[in-house]
Amino acid sequence: MKKTYLILAIILLSSSISNLKAQKKHIDHMVWDQLLLLNVSNDGKVDYKGFIRDKFLFDKYFTSLSTNYPSENSENNEKLAYWVNLYNAIVMKMIIDHYPIKSINDLKNPWKKKSITINNVQYSLDDIEHTILRKMNEPRIHFLLNCAATSSPKLWNRAYTNRNITQALEESTSNYINDPTKNLITKDKVMISKVFEWYAKDFDNGDIKSYINRYAKEKITNASTIKYLEYDWSLNEKE
Template identity: 35%
Template sequence: MLFRLFLSIIALSVSSTAWAAHDHSGWDALLKRHVVVTGGGTSTKVNYAQFKADRAKLKSYLDSTSSVSQATFNRWSKNDQLAFLINAYNAWTVELILTEYPNLKSIKDLGSIIRSPWKQKFIPLFGKTVSLDHIEHTLIRGSGRYNEPRIHFAVNCASIGCPALRKDAYRGSTLPAQLNEATKDFLRDRSRNRLQGGRLEVSSIFKWYRGDFEKGWRGAKNLNQFLAIYANALGLTKGQQAALHSGKTKVSFLSYDWRLNGS
């Protein structure tokens, strides 16, 4: 009887270990040291020089993401999976910048005429060597598993036009609140989203990924309805929100700033 109880305890312990979320504390510590909040909380700048000095610690975190097996990943909750993919994307983007920093002005400098930097296969993940595009467009957006348009305010492309790279790591336990905060912070930035003469001018992110915002998240069947959910962050009155939700407000898209988001 005692032997069976002992075996049950061992099995439960092994199971709990296998299901535990990934440890993002190393990435979290790097973000807290090397990311500076600007624009009243709507944006951030990244100290890539300090990141480069801490590259061994960054590599340690990246190695930890590469060591995760597909089977382990599959056992996590959806929120833990999504937090892992967002953090991996952002950390590997920083690593990509560091390969040429400080001799670049934009992440686009790391690409070529025939291949963008996002298509470069340099990331060991789940037993394959993949690209940033693979993480974002195949594993996150293309999987059909998450239906979470707010990831576009979480994954960071190392550019001024991008939503902020957070000062803390994403975690499954707090992911909904973190995504909500990231979305509000981005939409509060009047350099990238603003009402101008009755027309709502927003980031080109909403043009490039429009379909993701029109898949019914919180009932939003079109881009206007999604934006109306965050009317307060956009600084809209109730009347302006109603006009936006009904489709009466025209939406246009601003130019994107691809300059490096360095401090």
């Protein structure tokens, strides 16, 4: 009987340790961090030729994402950082695998292409954005996701982690809204990014003015008429 109790105690202890490890699981984005630091400028311009030179390291990181992913018990910030990094890494892989191209839209249906398998589930860019990230009820993710386009939010030259993503979400949202090449907000004219049109419901349930005014240095008034800028899909390449 004592032996039975001992075995049960060991099983319960092992289970507790496994659960604790799952809760504290840390995803390593160090290689991605270094690649971004080396090949992306502070203004988000990308040296795609540099990424191609470092493709061995990039492929190693990309492959690791299919096996090193957050558990159900991982912290929310860990999950956010992982899925945003993965989205941006998939876009990067698409570009460097088909370089030189002028736009991601030169590729065949890039948004729905199944690009990675995680825990026996295949994911596309649309899967990650619409079925995972948007369901996390964090509208600021739209200012971290980069589509390799000039009008996209800039690709940050560091990897997102559970430690920096909260600050990155806030700073990237503010920077994007106040960037005159992405949103033109003056007393006489309001022309904003199509991001706010495409994902209107994500921003205060469609109250776009209210959401933008939280961050905008020049506020949109009730009398303002909102128009949307054409989205520039040309490659965000460093000259």
